[in-house]
Amino acid sequence: MSFSETIFLFLLALLIFGPKKLPEIGRQIGKMLNEFRRASNEFKSQIESEISQIDAENNRRQILPPSKPPEGAVAALPGTPQLAMPPVPATEPTAEGSAESKFALNSARASDV
Numbered sequence: 001m002s003f004s005e006t007i008f009l010f011l012l013a014l015l016i017f018g019p020k021k022l023p024e025i026g027r028q029i030g031k032m033l034n035e036f037r038r039a040s041n042e043f044k045s046q047i048e049s050e051i052s053q054i055d056a057e058n059n060r061r062q063i064l065p066p067s068k069p070p071e072g073a074v075a076a077l078p079g080t081p082q083l084a085m086p087p088v089p090a091t092e093p094t095a096e097g098s099a100e101s102k103f104a105l106n107s108a109r110a111s112d113v
Contacts (some may be wrong), residue, residue, distance in 0.1 A: 014022055 017025055
């Protein structure tokens with residue numbers, strides 16, 4: 001819209017509404033434009049927040065493939081605590097041991113006889 005068209009519309013409005021009504025109409029149009037701008041900014045910010053929320057959900061849902069365990073590693077169940085236990089040397093059962101070891105010792109002696 002050029003300057004000459006704006007002047008023509010102003011003069012036309014002055015003739016139609018008169019000099020007393022024109023400032024009041026101008027204020028009403030200004031308020032309406034301000035409300036429209038505020039509503040459009042609010043709508044725009046709401047759309048942007050929804051888009052960012054959807055993007056964040058999509059990023060959380062992205063599942064990465066499981067990585068290979070290092071060579072020589074022992075597999076463990078998820079949630080199982082990893083305890084460092086010293087290796088137990090293999091020994092023969094003695095008479096001083098538990099009932100199972102006594103039974104095994106007696107069975108071995110009986111088979112020798």
